[in-house]
Structure formats: C-alpha cells, structure tokens
Amino acid sequence: MAEERADLKVKTGKDVASQLRDIETRFKAIAGDDERIDCAELQVGLGLNDADYAARIFALVDRDGSGTVTLWEFIEFAKILIDGSPDDKLRIVFDLHDLNGDGTVDPEELTHILDRSLNEHSLDVSPDKLQALSGALFRSVDTDGSGAISFAEFKASIDAHPALRDQMVASASTWLKLPQRIPRDRRKGGRTIQALADLGERLWDNDRPWLALLLIYAVGNIWMFRQGALAELALGSDLFTVNAQGAAEALKLNGAVILISMLRHSLTFLRRTPLGPFLPLDRAIDFHKVVGHVSFILALVHVGGYIATYESMVDPDFFTRELIYGELFGSRIGWSGLTLVGIFVVVWICSLGFIRKLGLFELFYVTHRLFWLWFAFFLIHVPEFWMWVVVPGALFLIEQAVRLLRGRQPAELSAMDAMPSDVTRLKLARPEWFEYQAGEYVFLKHPAVSRREWHPFTVTSNPEDTTTLELHVRSVGTWTRRLNALAASEPPHRPSNWRKVYLDGPYGSPASDIFDSRVPVLIGAGIGVTPFASILRSILHRRRSDHPETRELQKVYFIWMNRDQQAFEWFVELMAELEDDPETRDLIDLRVYLTGLRAELTSASLTVAMEVYHKEVGRDLLTGLRAPTRLSRPNWRAVFSEIRAAHPESDVDVFFCGPEGLSRVLARESGRVDFGYKKENF
DSSP: OHHHHHHHHHHHHHHHHHHHHHHHHHHHHHHGGGSOBOHHHHHHHTTOOOHHHHHHHHHHHOTTOSSSBOHHHHHHHHHHHHHSOHHHHHHHHHHHHOTTOSSSBOHHHHHHHHHHHHHHTTOOOOHHHHHHHHHHHHHHHOTTOSSSBOHHHHHHHHHTOHHHHHHHHHTHHHHTTOOOOOOOOTTHHHHHHHHHHHHHHHHHHHOHHHHHHHHHHHHHHHHHHHHHHHHHHHTTOOHHHHHHHHHHHHHHHHHHHHHHTTOHHHHHHHHTSTTGGGSOGGGHHHHHHHHHHHHHHHHHHHHHHHHHHHHHHOBTTTBOHHHHHHHHHTSHHHHHHHHHHHHHHHHHHHHSHHHHHTTOHHHHHHHHTTHHHHHHHHHHHOGGGHHHHHHHHHHHHHHHHHHHHHHTSOEEEEEEEEETTTEEEEEEEOOTTOOOOTTOEEEEEOTTTOSSOOEEEEBOSOTTOSSEEEEEEEOOSHHHHHHHHHHHSOGGGSOTTTTEEEEEEEEOOGGGGGGGOSEEEEEEEGGGGHHHHHHHHHHHHHHHTTOHHHHTOOOEEEEEEESSGGGGGTTHHHHHHHHHOTTTTTTEEEEEEEOOOOOOTTHHHHHHHHHHHHHHHSSOTTTOOSSOEESSOOOHHHHHHHHHHHOTTSOEEEEEESOHHHHHHHHHHHHHTTOEEEEOOO
16 A cells, blocks of 8 residues: 555646645544544534434445545545545535445435435425425436436536536535645735735725825824924923833823713714714724824823833932932822822723623623723823813713613613523613614613623614514623523523613614615624614604605615524515515615525535525525525625626625624725715724
C-alpha cells in the first residue's frame, strides 16, 4: 500500500500529495488508535445525524465489505469526491440511492433515501408529504416511464440545474471536513487599500450623516484639547501637565455628549420630524460606545500626565513620593479624581462585549448605573462642569422621570407561549399611553424573571391594532432563557406575578423609515424578522383601508433566512395571508431561505425534489407558502442585481436586522448597485 501511495505522489505532483496528507490526517482523526473506521466512527467523524444514512455512506466507502474502512479505501473514496469527474461524483450519489445495487432506483428506494436525507437535515415532513415529494421527483426523473430510474436519467435531472450540480460537485472537501487551500494573494497590501476605499465609498453613500457627526465630534475634541493645552502651556507647565489638561478639557465635552447619545425619547421625537432623515439617529448606540472609549482614553491621558508630572518632582532631599501623593490625595481634586478613575475603570471593563457573552448582563447593568456617581464626582472634581451638562442633564432627568413613571405602571400579559424554536411569544394588553409606529422597539422588564433588568425587543404587532401588543423573544442569553423556561411551565406552576410586566418606550428604529422608500428590501435573519413582521402587518392593514402611504410603494421585497425549519412557525401565517390577500399579493415579493443545511451527498436530490413538488402542488413542502423555500444561502450579488434590473430608475433601500458579519456583506453588495442601506441597532 505504501508503494502504491508513493507512486501516486510521483505521478500526480505536489498538489495531490498535499491532498493525500490532508485525507490521511482526516482518516486518523476519525479512526483513532486502531487505524480503522467502523460505521459508528464514520457517522461521528462526518457529523451525520441519521444512522441509516451513515450506514449507506459507509457501504460505499467499505469496498471490500469487511465492516471496517482502511486508509486506502478512505483515500480512494475521497479522491473521487475531490478530484473525480462530475460524472464520477454523480455516480457515488446515484449508488447511494440504489439500495439493492441493481443499477436502478425504484420508487421505494427513492422514498427511503429522501426520508433519510430529510432526517439528516432535521427536516420534519409528514408521511403523506414524503410520499408526494418522492412521487413528484420520481415522475419527473423517470422520463421513459420504465418504473425505475437509470443513471442516465438521474444525471439528466441534475444536469438540468447547472448551479446546483456545480455546488454539489464543489462541496465534497467541505463535506469531508478537509482544510480549504486558498491560494496566497501577494497583493495583500493593494487589496487592503482597495477594501478601505470601498468601505469609505459605502459610508459616503449610506452614512453621510454618521461621517459628518464623527467629523464634528473629532474636531470638537481636538479644539477642546488644544484650548486646554494652550492655557496650561501659557502657565509654563511641562509637557505632561499640558497633555493632562488638554485631556481634561476634552473630557468636559465628552461628559455632555455621552448623555445626548442616550436621550432615547428625544431622538425618537426627532426621527418623526422632517429632520429625521438628515440625522444619524440610527447610530446613537454606536456613538455612545465611541464616546465611552474616547473618554476612557482621555481619562488615562489625564491621569497618566499628572502621575508623570508628580514623579518628575520626586526628590529624596526635598519632596518624597509619600509627601507629594499624600498632598495630592488629601485634596478635593485628588481624592475625587482618584474616585472618578476607579468608577470609570469598573464601568468601562464591565461594558465590554465579553461580559455579556459570558451571560453576565446583570453585572453590566448594575455597573452601568454607576454613571450617576461618575457625574457626581466629576462635578466635585471640576465644579464648572455644570455648564456643560445642565441642558443635556435636564433632558436626561426628564426622560428618566418619564421612564420611572411609566415603569411603575404594569401591563398585563394575556398569553406567554414557549414556541418549539426557542422563541417566547408574549401577548399583552396595549396600554392607553403606548403610541408607536411599525418597526419600533420597546424595553421590557418582567419581575418574575428579574427585578432590575430591562431588555429591548421589537414590537411584532402592528400599530393599527389598538388592543394588543405582541413580542417575540429568542432565547440567546440568561434572561431570555429564563423567560422561555417560565413560558414553558404550566400556569399553575408559575409565580403569582407572571402576568405583570413593565414597558419603556416606544423607541424609533431604522425599520420605521420603510414607508419613506419606494422599493424597500427587507432582510431578516432568524429572529431579525421581528421589525418586519410589524411592518408587513401594517402594510396589509393599510392596503385594505386604502391608506395613501402604502400607495407610494412600488414593490416590497421580503427576504427571510432561518437556520432551521421550526423557526418559520413564527410568522408563516402572516406570510400566507400576505400571499393570498389581493391587496398585497402583487406588492410583496416573499423569498424564503433555509440556511442551516450543510453540504452532503443527497442535498442536490432533495433540492430538485422540493422544486418538482412545488411545481406540482403550488405550495412549498416545508412552509406551505406559495413562495418556495431555497435550501441555500442567498447569492446577494445576484439577488441585488436582479432587483436593480427590475427597478432601474427607482430608489431602492435595504433594511436589515441580523448579525453584524452579514450586515457588512449586505452593505458592500448594496453599494455595488447603488442601494441605500440601514441596519437595526438597539
């Protein structure tokens, strides 16, 4: 065997040699010490869910039928998947369907492998639908009506979908979990500069108000730093003190600005005025974070500058370190400054993302409340600071008073349901004072879950419903998991106050600007669909009542992505209503993607089967919608190019709610076709 492998290296060169090393490493990782792979090990090693499906794969790899796979058998199988011709790879997939090895696939075999493939992907389909799916695919592929599918017929069915065939052929190394070999790019520097240029262009196209704000903020900081430094320089101070005082002046500006960034009620009011589109209101939280980090750096410069100055004064014969620091910390400026630094360090560290990722949201929340002390000690440290904070501070106190008053008025839950997809659905009576627009969000406190914590969630009901509010909460953190566990319990076992909740809001969001767009493209990833559920419900209600705002809409594209089938339960009834209602049927283009499926050998067959089923029945197999579910991730460049071609003269705006990584991709692709872009931030 070793001689054969060495000969193969000589014949095929370094690339194949590298592939062989990867395959051998993968084999050893699965096989363990005995250097042989049995069926159970193959299932675990390839991450297969279905045991019967894994047994079919194992039978194809175990060529001699010994019950174990050797290194050479594994290499031979992997070589076909990686370097074999498209027909060789299709032959493996066909053999996987051909259970009895007679060279054809009969209806029972096709039904069996589709059932195993659905189970492998954790897709729940009823027996009746499975039979309909298999029957539709069989009739489509068995073109000669022989009652059995030959390899030629199977190949023709896959070849009819070139993109699907290419995807299946290219995904083999991923399925085997082999490392991807990416060619080294020697133009890294040039590509980095181009990426920065593209980023700048996207920001200029979509975020000019944000860029303007950052520029004004930077100029303001530089000006304040300069004023403080020049004043100290005129006194003849050393460089350390000059920088320390420059930072102190800039901190006054930041202390006022950081309050403005958290005036949620005021910012929501501005959003609803004609000034809203020209202000970077969607970036309030981002700006708050920027100001927080800049303030922390300025505080370090201020403290570090004075420490350096005091250290330069230390002289064993005259001023000892103990004397200098004793005088400093015994003064009002000294002890208040020391306290300020201590508070700031605690607040800053506990505000970093890793704290919340560790499930320590309550630590973040409690330490963030220390900002009251920070402002108090800042005023003690620099009494004239009051001139900077009197206006934003007054507005902030007014908003806090409003929040406090509303926070004392409980709302009552009428229902709390734990949905199978780890989402909690809350229904409550809408308070009389709660006036909101579609797409806005609210802060929620549930005392039975936590007495202190407030969390933001988008309202999923529409504002035209004056009696009910609805929220959907995905279980992603400690608080949301506790809420879901409470909802999953039977009412007799819940705390007596489980119906009592408190609301703070509503607050504006980018999604509420959708009615200002002629062609909005709504993209929701998972629970990121929530703001768009409210908007789509509002569109449906307004179209039925002939509201003039919706008549301005030319087309609404709604793209919803989920990693698993169960997540579609959230709003599938709403989607079906939008498809069937004559007022919205032609207005809204629904596109549904199931993105959690990984590449495997029968993915192509399942995709073709679902397409054929949809053509026959007119409904999607998984959701029951008229819109088919695509078993893949969207090709955003192709999707956006198609929409641009359909609306060449119209302003198109993309609205997204979901993870930051995907947001960067969407922002880039939106810029390529001159789309506006907005992302939910709260």
